[in-house]
Amino acid sequence: MPTVIVDGKEIEIGADERLNCIEAARRAGAEIPHYCWHPGLSVVASCRMCLVETGTRDAATGKISMMPKLVPACQTPAKDGTVIVTESQLVKDSRARVEEALLIDHPIDCPICDKAGECLLQDYHFQHGQSERRADLHAFTSRRRDVGPTVTLFVDRCIMCTRCVRFTREVSGTSELMVTSRGAKEEIDVFPGHPLDNKLSGNVVDLCPVGALGDKDFLYQQRVWFMKREANVCGGCSAGCSIHTEHNQDTIYRLKPRENPHVNTWWICDEGRYGWHHIHDAARLVGAGRRANLSTDRSTPLEAVEWADVVPRLRTDLKAAGRLAVAISPMLTVEEAWMLCAVARSIDPQAFLAVGHVPRTGDDETFPGGFTIRAEKCPNRLGVEGVVALFDPSVPSWSQLVEHVRSGHADAAWITGAYPAAWIDDDTAAAFADLKCLVVQDLFDSPLSALATWRLPAAGFAERAGTWVNVAHRAQTFEQAVRPPAGVWPEGRLYWNMLGRRGLYDPTAVRRQVAESSATFAALAGEIPATGVDLRIHQLA
Amino acid sequence: MQPFKPVLLEAVGVPDGQTIASYRSRGGYEPLEQVLKQKQPVDVVEMVKASGLRGRGGAGFSTGLKWTFLPKDHPGPIYLCINADESEPGTFNNRILMEDDPHQVIEGIILSAYATRASTAYIYLRYEYPQSWQRLQTAIDEAYAAGYLGKNIKGSSFSLDIYLHRGAAAYICGEETGLIESLEGKRAWPRIKPPFPAIEGLFRKPTVVNNIETMACVAQIARRGVDWFRSIGVPADPNNPRDPGSYGPKLYCLSGHVERPGCYETPLGITARQLIDEFGGGVWKGRKAKAVIPGGISMGLMTEAELDTPLDFAGPGKVGCLGLGTAAVVVIDETVSIVDFLHNSCRFFAHESCGQCTPCREGTSWSLRMLERIKAGKGRLRDLDLLAEIGNTMGMMPGSTICGLADGAAWPIKNAIKKFRGEFEDYIKQTNPQGWMVTDPVPALQIVGSH
Numbered sequence: 001m002p003t004v005i006v007d008g009k010e011i012e013i014g015a016d017e018r019l020n021c022i023e024a025a026r027r028a029g030a031e032i033p034h035y036c037w038h039p040g041l042s043v044v045a046s047c048r049m050c051l052v053e054t055g056t057r058d059a060a061t062g063k064i065s066m067m068p069k070l071v072p073a074c075q076t077p078a079k080d081g082t083v084i085v086t087e088s089q090l091v092k093d094s095r096a097r098v099e100e101a102l103l104i105d106h107p108i109d110c111p112i113c114d115k116a117g118e119c120l121l122q123d124y125h126f127q128h129g130q131s132e133r134r135a136d137l138h139a140f141t142s143r144r145r146d147v148g149p150t151v152t153l154f155v156d157r158c159i160m161c162t163r164c165v166r167f168t169r170e171v172s173g174t175s176e177l178m179v180t181s182r183g184a185k186e187e188i189d190v191f192p193g194h195p196l197d198n199k200l201s202g203n204v205v206d207l208c209p210v211g212a213l214g215d216k217d218f219l220y221q222q223r224v225w226f227m228k229r230e231a232n233v234c235g236g237c238s239a240g241c242s243i244h245t246e247h248n249q250d251t252i253y254r255l256k257p258r259e260n261p262h263v264n265t266w267w268i269c270d271e272g273r274y275g276w277h278h279i280h281d282a283a284r285l286v287g288a289g290r291r292a293n294l295s296t297d298r299s300t301p302l303e304a305v306e307w308a309d310v311v312p313r314l315r316t317d318l319k320a321a322g323r324l325a326v327a328i329s330p331m332l333t334v335e336e337a338w339m340l341c342a343v344a345r346s347i348d349p350q351a352f353l354a355v356g357h358v359p360r361t362g363d364d365e366t367f368p369g370g371f372t373i374r375a376e377k378c379p380n381r382l383g384v385e386g387v388v389a390l391f392d393p394s395v396p397s398w399s400q401l402v403e404h405v406r407s408g409h410a411d412a413a414w415i416t417g418a419y420p421a422a423w424i425d426d427d428t429a430a431a432f433a434d435l436k437c438l439v440v441q442d443l444f445d446s447p448l449s450a451l452a453t454w455r456l457p458a459a460g461f462a463e464r465a466g467t468w469v470n471v472a473h474r475a476q477t478f479e480q481a482v483r484p485p486a487g488v489w490p491e492g493r494l495y496w497n498m499l500g501r502r503g504l505y506d507p508t509a510v511r512r513q514v515a516e517s518s519a520t521f522a523a524l525a526g527e528i529p530a531t532g533v534d535l536r537i538h539q540l541a
Numbered sequence: 542m543q544p545f546k547p548v549l550l551e552a553v554g555v556p557d558g559q560t561i562a563s564y565r566s567r568g569g570y571e572p573l574e575q576v577l578k579q580k581q582p583v584d585v586v587e588m589v590k591a592s593g594l595r596g597r598g599g600a601g602f603s604t605g606l607k608w609t610f611l612p613k614d615h616p617g618p619i620y621l622c623i624n625a626d627e628s629e630p631g632t633f634n635n636r637i638l639m640e641d642d643p644h645q646v647i648e649g650i651i652l653s654a655y656a657t658r659a660s661t662a663y664i665y666l667r668y669e670y671p672q673s674w675q676r677l678q679t680a681i682d683e684a685y686a687a688g689y690l691g692k693n694i695k696g697s698s699f700s701l702d703i704y705l706h707r708g709a710a711a712y713i714c715g716e717e718t719g720l721i722e723s724l725e726g727k728r729a730w731p732r733i734k735p736p737f738p739a740i741e742g743l744f745r746k747p748t749v750v751n752n753i754e755t756m757a758c759v760a761q762i763a764r765r766g767v768d769w770f771r772s773i774g775v776p777a778d779p780n781n782p783r784d785p786g787s788y789g790p791k792l793y794c795l796s797g798h799v800e801r802p803g804c805y806e807t808p809l810g811i812t813a814r815q816l817i818d819e820f821g822g823g824v825w826k827g828r829k830a831k832a833v834i835p836g837g838i839s840m841g842l843m844t845e846a847e848l849d850t851p852l853d854f855a856g857p858g859k860v861g862c863l864g865l866g867t868a869a870v871v872v873i874d875e876t877v878s879i880v881d882f883l884h885n886s887c888r889f890f891a892h893e894s895c896g897q898c899t900p901c902r903e904g905t906s907w908s909l910r911m912l913e914r915i916k917a918g919k920g921r922l923r924d925l926d927l928l929a930e931i932g933n934t935m936g937m938m939p940g941s942t943i944c945g946l947a948d949g950a951a952w953p954i955k956n957a958i959k960k961f962r963g964e965f966e967d968y969i970k971q972t973n974p975q976g977w978m979v980t981d982p983v984p985a986l987q988i989v990g991s992h
């Protein structure tokens with residue numbers, strides 16, 4: 001195995017691994033500061049923050065010969081015998097000078113900058129900068145340039161790392177951003193008439209190491225140090241990008257990509273990134289409601305039912321109605337889906353179980369950098385299909401369920417939704433009009449909920465816990481990030497209680513149970529790593 | 542020294558010397574026809590290697606050796622780029638070659654393309670040379686018509702097209718990878734190396750970049766032979782195995798405060814003093830020289846006492862200059878303030894820095910600001926230390942930048958401060974009697990645009 005020597009410490013790297021000195025040093029616990037390098041972008045080695053001393057150790061004699069000059073760690077491959085020195089005086093002085101140079105023109109307006117608290121310029125200055133300003137005192141300037149619908153540029157804060165420019169050239173392939181002028185007059189700009197407007201645009205804000213690029217959706221909404229973050233999965237499409245939900249006191253402020261080499265690498269799309277606002281929409285359904293006498297007359301008002309009463313009364317109503325059909329939404333987790341099927345079969349052992357409506361728009365869209373936005377706008381079709389298959393190997397679809405109800409094979413139906421946007425039209429909903437009991441569990445009112453005899457609220461993506469299986473069969477387990485609004489029980493809690501299980505809803509216990517009872521989900525038995533597990537690999541093994 | 546009869550400049554002053562007829566009457570294109578008939582490409586590489594020719598574009602890298610870095614048996618295409626961006630202040634020898642004897646350059650290009658197995662050559666010409674542009678294009682057209690360019694040149698299996706590309710006026714387009722980026726239609730941001738152009742250059746194909754004067758030398762080596770070339774100039778130092786010597790004639794561009802500025806051809810190794818006195822008629826108006834730029838402003842400064850330094854590839858380095866550079870010798874007479882000189886130099890590099898690397902982008906601009914402030918009578922002694930620090934830490938040599946522009950910006954700063962510190966100190970103390978000793982940061986001046 002190739003051995004790299006970092007500050008005197010020997011570490012082994014994989015024989016086929018192609019690491020640069022930043023990555024190799026990180027393995028040895030040494031963090032080399034860097035601005036322009038990003039693992040998802042081409043190497044330009046221009047910021048010069050990562051300069052280190054390097055050398056080679058002769059394999060035969062063990063003699064170390066050092067390069068006379070500093071080299072960029074980002075551009076220098078770590079090979080067998082590579083010696084990296086990250087903390088010599090030469091290196092420290094060089095870092096201090098780069099920090100000093102970057103601050104010559106910088107407005108240093110951290111108190112009013114959104115990036116403060118998570119800014120590399122700030123952090124590196126404290127770690128590597130010098131305490132004294134030697135350059136002339138600069139008059140404060142703050143020019144803001146609108147570069148597109150989602151992003152704004154604070155021109156004077158830019159340190160010219162060109163990450164944003166490379167992103168639009170290499171990953172989104174849209175090339176809107178560019179560098180204008182030369183030398184210290186250089187600025188980031190867009191081409192006239194071609195704003196930064198692409199489906200991945202928000203990523204440039206994450207990439208920006210400083211507060212130059214601001215996300216209009218987040219700008220001035222929250223200081224970053226007030227927020228907590230929870231590892232979540234985006235519910236926007238079947239790609240299932242790994243994200244962090246950043247929130248404070250049950251309010252979400254932004255979503256950020258969470259690095260996952262198996263799924264989204266470092267990126268998420270704008271639809272996902274800004275797709276959390278429905279969570280705080282005032283029109284969301286809250287509280288459980290039941291139409292008096294289960295009347296199918298829509299003018300009969302819904303009566304509020306306490307959650308504690310929902311559990312027994314729902315079961316009684318559905319049992320009394322007769323033949324049951326249930327749609328298990330692909331927005332639900334594997335755990336919720338499995339419990340819902342179990343609840344349904346405990347009410348009606350012959351209950352017709354189907355995968356709920358699978359929303360789609362357009363076609364899958366792959367960008368030059370390889371990132372794909374999926375046409376299937378739900379996170380867990382594969383997971384729900386896997387669960388339904390355990391109960392009915394034919395895995396009925398939503399349209400089969402509609403047909404089943406329309407042709408009079410059901411007396412009652414329980415339709416789960418949790419869709420963030422409108423999903424059902426009047427005609428489809430009309431098929432459910434004559435049922436003796438119609439339970440609709442959703443985020444928002446719809447033509448279907450208008451017909452419901454039981455109307456139950458649903459949880460949003462960040463409000464549930466459990467497991468989703470993405471389009472590539474990767475199962476990712478996540479925790480609840482924020483609590484749902486008062487009056488909302490997440491689906492899992494209701495099903496847990498309807499199954500008569502004690503204590504707080506425990507998704508892990510359910511997950512283990514699902515894993516034990518099925519080959520499809522066998523991989524879910526143990527601890528799930530943050531980047532998820534591939535269900536197929538474990539099935540083969 | 543015996544008088545040297547110009548070779549590279551032989552067409553200067555010849556009526557219609559730029560035409561193909563004139564060039565052929567002087568023996569031109571004959572060597573090319575012989576080479577195509579009798580020699581393999583590798584023979585031409587060996588010939589140029591044996592001649593000891595070093596690139597005339599500034600870095601002085603052995604031309605034959607550079608060609609051998611190309612991958613063997615490459616399926617092609619291989620590109621030859623001819624650097625005619627000539628933007629180093631004080632330099633104008635490429636221009637004279639292109640305007641007065643373009644066929645000499647073109648024959649050199651054809652020979653070099655043959656040697657490197659390139660079938661496409663680009664001449665990257667700086668925008669400010671309209672006359673060169675016209676003369677070169679006319680000459681290229683003539684060469685096509687005479688069968689020296691195009692398919693199956695003179696019945697051989699060798700084909701070559703030359704394209705003349707006009708830049709948009711930026712110094713950085715002369716840096717070889719900046720040139721390549723610019724040719725590809727991009728912003729001329731020099732590339733990181735490796736890969737070197739010989740492995741992956743223009744359009745990601747193996748590429749050689751050579752200077753115009755280097756091409757003229759190749760033509761003359763083919764015509765007059767390796768021995769002739771090696772009989773001129775300064776032989777390799779036998780005590781220094783790493784010195785490849787400085788062979789051949791060289792075009793020195795003499796300008797500034799001399800009686801007779803101009804482009805003079807002499808063997809490599811003439812001293813600055815000889816050049817100024819024997820060719821330039823001495824420093825003008827009977828004055829003395831205060832300082833001399835040895836090879837373009839990037840190379841730094843020699844003092845009057847250092848003028849006996851031979852201007853070969855090794856000479857200027859021995860007195861703390863960066864190197865021979867483009868051999869553009871600029872004389873600065875005793876009446877000139879060295880503060881003005883450095884201000885002008887800093888302004889040039891701040892304007893021309895491509896802006897990629899933090900140390901160059903900010904270092905060139907910071908040094909200009911300090912010089913602006915010093916000139917405005919608000920200098921501090923501390924500024925000299927800061928300037929010296931910038932000069933010592935900015936560039937490829939300390940490892941802090943991607944290309945050599947930063948070294949070229951650093952050298953005048955560090956030479957000027959080191960060699961003329963007293964003058965700077967006097968200037969600062971006299972113009973800023975109240976504040977020269979301040980060490981705290983002072984308010985920045987409004988910078989006047991350098992355009």
Ligand SMILES: Cc1cc2nc3c(=O)[nH]c(=O)nc-3n(C[C@H](O)[C@H](O)[C@H](O)COP(=O)(O)O)c2cc1C
Pocket residue numbers: 595596597598599600601602604624625626627628629712713714715716717718750751752753755944945946949
């Ligand atoms: C900032 C900068 C500017 C340069 N400008 C020129 C130029 O105008 N012409 C030139 O021939 N070489 C220039 N060079 C040198 C080239 O990079 C390259 O070394 C040269 O063209 C190689 O040709 P040669 O081997 O024939 O000398 C420049 C280098 C730097 C760093």
Ligand code: SF4
Pocket residue numbers: 157158159160161162163164165188204207208209210212213
């Ligand atoms: S805007 Fe941000 S990401 Fe873009 S070049 Fe400037 S500092 Fe880098």
Ligand code: SF4
Pocket residue numbers: 234235236237238239240241264267268269270271272273372373374
């Ligand atoms: S691609 Fe899909 S999963 Fe990824 S962020 Fe966008 S919507 Fe979310």
Ligand code: SF4
Pocket residue numbers: 713730731893894895896897898899901902942943944945946947
């Ligand atoms: S050294 Fe200067 S000119 Fe050269 S690449 Fe870096 S910033 Fe550009």
Ligand code: FES
Pocket residue numbers: 033034035036037044045046047048049050051072073074075
């Ligand atoms: S991170 Fe290596 S030079 Fe910028």
